[in-house]
Structures are given as structure tokens and as C-alpha cells.
Amino acid sequence: MLDSEKTIKLLFLGPSGAGKTTAIRAISDIPPVSSEVSATDAGSGASVSTTVAFDYSTIQLNPNEILHVYGLPGREHLDFMAAIVGPGALGAVLMLDASSQTLAQDCRTAVEQAARIDPNLRFVIGLSKTDLAPEFSMETMYALARRMSLFVPIFSIDPRDPAQATQLVRALLYLL
Amino acid sequence: MPDENIKHIKMGLAGLSEEIELRLSLACGLLAASQIDIEIQDWQGNESDILIVDIDSGHGRLAYEMAQRRNLPVLVFPRSGDNETQYASKLDRDAPAAALARALQEKLQPSSEISSDDVQGLLGICIREAGCNQDLLVKRGGIAMILRHSAGRILARSVSDLTIAEARVLDGTWLCMTRPAKDPYQNEWLVSRSLDGFLIKACVKYRDGLPRLGGKLFRLTRWPDLGSVTEDMDALRLSALLQRSAWSAEALAQHTQLSADIINAFLWATLASGALARADGTTLKPDAAQAPAAPSSLIQRVARHFGLKLGYSHA
Numbered sequence: 344m345l346d347s348e349k350t351i352k353l354l355f356l357g358p359s360g361a362g363k364t365t366a367i368r369a370i371s372d373i374p375p376v377s378s379e380v381s382a383t384d385a386g387s388g389a390s391v392s393t394t395v396a397f398d399y400s401t402i403q404l405n406p407n408e409i410l411h412v413y414g415l416p417g418r419e420h421l422d423f424m425a426a427i428v429g430p431g432a433l434g435a436v437l438m439l440d441a442s443s444q445t446l447a448q449d450c451r452t453a454v455e456q457a458a459r460i461d462p463n464l465r466f467v468i469g470l471s472k473t474d475l476a477p478e479f480s481m482e483t484m485y486a487l488a489r490r491m492s493l494f495v496p497i498f499s500i501d502p503r504d505p506a507q508a509t510q511l512v513r514a515l516l517y518l519l
Numbered sequence: 520m521p522d523e524n525i526k527h528i529k530m531g532l533a534g535l536s537e538e539i540e541l542r543l544s545l546a547c548g549l550l551a552a553s554q555i556d557i558e559i560q561d562w563q564g565n566e567s568d569i570l571i572v573d574i575d576s577g578h579g580r581l582a583y584e585m586a587q588r589r590n591l592p593v594l595v596f597p598r599s600g601d602n603e604t605q606y607a608s609k610l611d612r613d614a615p616a617a618a619l620a621r622a623l624q625e626k627l628q629p630s631s632e633i634s635s636d637d638v639q640g641l642l643g644i645c646i647r648e649a650g651c652n653q654d655l656l657v658k659r660g661g662i663a664m665i666l667r668h669s670a671g672r673i674l675a676r677s678v679s680d681l682t683i684a685e686a687r688v689l690d691g692t693w694l695c696m697t698r699p700a701k702d703p704y705q706n707e708w709l710v711s712r713s714l715d716g717f718l719i720k721a722c723v724k725y726r727d728g729l730p731r732l733g734g735k736l737f738r739l740t741r742w743p744d745l746g747s748v749t750e751d752m753d754a755l756r757l758s759a760l761l762q763r764s765a766w767s768a769e770a771l772a773q774h775t776q777l778s779a780d781i782i783n784a785f786l787w788a789t790l791a792s793g794a795l796a797r798a799d800g801t802t803l804k805p806d807a808a809q810a811p812a813a814p815s816s817l818i819q820r821v822a823r824h825f826g827l828k829l830g831y832s833h834a
Contacts, residue, residue, distance in 0.1 A: 351817065404824045433821065469746070473672070474711050481671030481713075485741055490529070490566035492589040494762065498746030499713050506749035509825055513752075514745065516822045517759040 352431060353512065354464075355398070355414040356456050357438035358449045362471035362502035363414040364398050366438060369508040371400035371412055397424055415456070429460035434515045437468045441499065442476035447487050454491065465518040468497040469511045526555045528627060531562025533572045534579025539596065543571060545616035546623055555627055567591065569626065571610070574598050594626055637730050638787070639691040641684065645718065645791035654698035659687060665698055665708050671744060671792065673717050674708035681712060688721035689728050715743035718788035719754050726784035731768070736798040737786055738765040743794045752827065753777055757785050765798035 355363040367375045375398040398414030413428045437453040439446060450468070457464050468488075473479050484497050496514040500507040530547070532540060540559075547557040562570055562582055570586045572579040573596040586593040595606040610622055638646065644657060648668050655666040662684055665674040675681045687693075722729060739761040748754050756775065760766060768786060772779045789795035822828075 351821070402824065404820055408820065410821060410824070433818070477674070477708065477711065479672065479711075480667070480669065481744060482669050485671075488741075489568055489591075492566070492591060494589065494741070496742040496745070496758075498742075498744050500746035504749075507746050510746055510749050510755075512825050513755055513822075513827055514742070516818060516825065516827060517755060519818050 354435040361438040366502035375400035435466040531567035533582030534576030546619035549620040685721040713744040716747035722784035722788040
């Protein structure tokens, strides 16, 4: 059993397919332990994996300290897991799929999930798949953020790139 | 079909008298001519793009404090008879509707005193087209790109085109035109990048050739999209400072010990992308700036692992 008061934790939140597992893999020392199942991409018909419960990985900060990284999908029936692993987290990265037709609602859901974990939880927003959405506009996200009174970093990233995934964590650290 | 050039604004009012509300309503009507469509609502913490508060009322003062915490743009009617200087953006409670409209327009569509005449090339085009809702085709020699300024994106045919464009951002030979409605090259724009990231990298490369933005105060209106600016820790640090409070280039240099050229390049890039705005007031002394609390040693250790220097948020 993890002691949530002493464990150093970082959360990745957001809907399925937004790139949480990929981003965690990019920044972690070890491949994430994921509860994944196969799914079929509706657009391409290709077989992909999606996380149905959570991801877990670690980052060795120094010989004596480990940063525990959790990826939690935004599904209400799995909120009980957020209640277990969320408390005491340093902060969260909200990963969203910029090509999703439901981007605005996904953002609201992820922000609400973060607030349920801790109303004071600091977070940044990462947008993946901007290259798959030629008409994507950051202004859409900025307008949404203004209306939700969010003044947080919103970065478009490729979660496969460790440097870009790391950039989100760095921005989060500036908020703490 | 909705006109994409019309700016839709939700304006929250807090603590205003009926008479002032009426004049504000008239002022908002006048702004329709400037393609600003304002929806007025009593503010009870609901979503708004801008707040108008009367500090004479308790509700107005509470709303002002909340707006400050949430970094919401706010215009203030100061206390009657007081010569209040603490508010960055004030309204005259006796001003006619036309004057209120001008003040609102300046807040909602601030005119940049930085002229595109100050810089040439693609950077000048970006400054001139700030807020443009139309896609633009920009060309130089064999390189062509799509500039989607309001979307914060730049599209190119290849990564190498973007790299070359970064290194030629001030060249005066860039041509700019509206992207054709039926773009014959529509399927060729395969590379989509953050405009913020592109301009920051380009301005840093060209930092020796940029005129100085000294003496003015600036503040970020939003965090720049730094997802692709992975090798420039200075951009993150400057963003963190400039989103908390207004700074001049000189005060930033003194506070951060970064080179004046680097700071100047960052200011030009974010001005051109629309993330940075001029701020009211006079130059802040470094110690007067709103400094964050020192991060805990735990945060420092995590920061060190992710490549941020010890004491990363401080000079």
C-alpha cells in the first residue's frame, strides 16, 4: 500500500486515445505498466491499444527518491481509482486529443476530474494530434480556457517525443 | 452563416448602478460597428471574457479580487472622488457612452504601439496580421507556408522549409497574400507547427538584428505554446515571469541575468504571435515584481531531474 502523504506522484489525466500512456512512456525510466486492451481505430480500421484502467510508471529522481507517475482515464466509473492514487500528487498533466470532435467537452471533463481529485491541484494541458487536424485552432482552446477562468500553459506536443512530453512537466513545475 | 470576423465577448458586470449599466449597454451597441458583439451579464462567478466592476460596491470589490486571482481582464470604476492609481485599467464613471466604447475597444482590441515598420520580413507580416482570422499564404523564393495567425499555427510542406524560414524570418523578400479559397496545394501542407514556437526559435536565431523594445512594460495575455521549444529553458522562465506580472526588458534582464538580446528576442516573438501585450504603468523595479514563493526542496529535486536549474524560478 502506498502512503499518499509520502509518495511523490505525478498524474496524467484525459480521455482515452489522447496520448497519456505514450507521454508517460516518453518520460519514464521504465515502460509503463498498463491495463490495456486492443481496440480498433474507427478512422483507419487499424488495431490500437487503449488503457481501460490506469498506467503506472516510475522515474528515479536520485538514489533515494522515486517519482511515481500515474495515468488515469477520464471515466466516471473509474473515479474511485483517482481517489486512491490522486491525493498528494504534485500536479497533473491533462492530455487532450486536438483532433477529437469533442475536444471542448473532453477538456471540461478532464478539468472536472482534476478538481475532484483536489480542487487546488495544479495542472497543464497538452494537446496531441494537432498534425491530424489541419483546421485545428489554438484560439479555440484559449477561448475555452478564458471562459473557464483557466490561465494555465496549453502546449501542443507530440507525446512520442520525450523532450516535448518533458516540456509539459517543466511548465507544471513553474506553477508549483 | 456566422461571420468569422465578428468577435463575440461575454462581459460580466459587478456592482454597477443602473445608470452606468445603461451607458455601458449603449457603448456595447456602438462597438457592433467595430465587429465586436458583446453579451452583457450580471457577474456571479460565471464564465466571462472581461469584467467591469465598480469599486464603490462590495460586490464590485469582491469581483475585482476574483478577477485578479483568475487573471481575467477587468476594467474598474474607481471610488468616487478618489484619485485611484492602483488599477491598471480604469473607466471614468461620468464618461459618455462613446468614451466608454473607446475604452472598451482599447481593452478588447488593444492597438499595438509596436509597428510592423520596426521589423521586416515574416516577423513584420506576423505583427501586421496579428489577430487576422484569414489564412495567409507567405512565400519567399521556393518556400511557401500557410500562416494561420489567429489559430496560432504555421503550416509548411516540409520540416526543412520551416527550418529555412526560421533562419530568414527578417528577410525583406517575403510576400504575403490571402490563401486562395480553393487552395491547389491543400494536400501539400503536411507539417503543422505552433506559431509561438516557430517565432521564438526564429527570433532567437535573429536576435542580433532585432530593434530594442526597451522602456516599455509587457505582460503575457496567455502562456505561449512552448511544446516544441524544448531546448530553450529561458523561454519557459520568461513566460512564467511575464504571465504573473508586467515587466520591462531591462527589469527582466536585471532579475534573470539573461542576456538583453535573448529577452528582446522573446518579447518580439511573443508580440508577433499575439501572446504578449503592452501593459499600463511605469517600469517596475525587480523587487516590486510579483515573485513566486520559493519552491520546496522536493520540487527543486524534481525540477533538477527534468532539466531545470536549481532555483529555476528565481534569478
